[in-house]
Amino acid sequence: MKILQQSRWILLPVVVAALITLPLWGPSYWVLFILLCSLYLAMAQMWNLLVGYSGLISLGQQCFIGLGGYTLAVLSVYYGIPIWLSILIGGVISVLFALIISVPIFRMRGVYFAIGTWIVAEALTICFASWDYVRHGMGLFVKPAYELSLNQIYYAALAMGIGSVILVYILLRSKLGLGLMAMRDDEGASETLGVEIFRSKLFCFLIGAFVTGLAAGVFYLYQIFIQPYTAFSITWMVRLLFIVVIGGIGTIEGPIIGSIIFVLLQQVFAEYIHVGLLLLGSVAIIVMLVAPKGIMGTIQEKLGFEILSPRRK
């Protein structure tokens, strides 16, 4: 373990280089696998930032997933706007939406915040399902995405995955990150010491919305079809929650391990979705009973092993 930790600055670039060159030497199944892992990682890392570091238990990240996906679909299909620009605008729209709902949502605390964000997502589902402009519940096909090769989508996804890890790493080692962790540990004490609680939380919420919206855009390039009942579904939260909980809440490495396990399980149980979901639920419960800190959290506690530490030595 010690050797692994000391040689991380050699190991990490090797892993990243391997991932970047993967389409050149790996089978296309692996490319697909890493593509999905990276996208789930990006979304899960953002939820981890909210729950594990800012104390904002959001159950409404699917708002931004749906908005990102629908913006891509509407702009590229209806208006012929280039795909990558559409995805970027999707991220911006997610941030704007997050900014608007933050006014009422940030008046709620703890559990009420969780319920409030979920209700917003449910309300969005109904809005999109009864909106003539986006063809009600029938959904939209992102036809321009057929022109893209798998490799192009892969690099976009990989950029989102690696980018989200770097972003969180930088954020947490900044002044903001120190403030966030102080706030998570004791809100009152950190406020007295001058941490601007409201602004820090809002900043994380907006960043989370932006990255989640972008990742969703890339996801729907791969998925092609978008429909309100799946795009704004609470199932998204089930997935993100599983990934973060299994990997370890409040660790940067946790979502990486979690998303690999999740996509692996998803592939194995692809034909038996309900058995797979059953298993996800059971594993989440068992982890909560046995090791509430998740895989990485437990390893860090027992062995002091960290690859990407937000702490400055």
Next chain:
Amino acid sequence: MQDLLQPIMNGILLGGLYAIIGIGLSMIFGIVKLVNLAHGDLMILASYLSLVFMMLLGVPPLVTFVFAVPAMFFIGFVLQAYLINRVLGKGMEPPLILAFGLSIITQNCLLLVFTPDARSLISSLSVTTIQVAGFLNIPVIYLIDFLIGLVVISVLHQFLQKTYMGRAIRAASDDEGAAQLMGINTKNIYAYAMGIAMITAAIAGVLVGMTFTFYPHTGPQYLTIAFGVVIIGGLGSMIGTFLGGIILGLAQLLGGYFLGPGLQLLSGYVILLIVLTVRPQGIFGRVT
């Protein structure tokens, strides 16, 4: 004006059912400090249990209370005693995630056993209506929902006020440490509280099955209704819960009347978000 009376009537009657759906969530929220995200799914589990008893024994749906209520009490007691109690006091996320896990498990078990087909607990009660004043049609089942709602809320109120168990439950909810010092086994009390909450879920489940159709995945929809009732009514107030149910029922049916049936749920959510923003402790809730 006469057109408007029908949705108002139905909304008020439906509110009684919503109150039973919400009261179990409210109890556990108040006593165990747990947001039982599986409440809606466990309620739908009761609907399916009732369906099984109906088919096995050939009894009318209302009779299945006799079987569904003890079964759900047992399930609630065991869940709390052997699972949820273990993660209490370990921060906010573990219990929440455990409940979420339970919700996923219940939904998918139901899906595997009962297939995704729509079910309902059919009886002659579900289709009969009473005509009042020549223009109001009151569905008998809505009337039953409302009356059982009133009974459940008043019995629960009396139970919490008058019995030893009720007082112990309230003591554990007010101050866990002090209750323990007075010789109350709070973990045990929590298990009984969950059992009682599941009794209300069983009653709600059977009534929902008689009033509407249900699927394995309708649980979360009723969970949001339960949240609505709890948030509008406020915690710790029985009358508040009942009025919360009625307000939500009215909001939904009047919303459906003015905006079209597709937006019925939306109007409920909007009312909910407004209450959450303006008065997070609920209209009838105490300020803590």
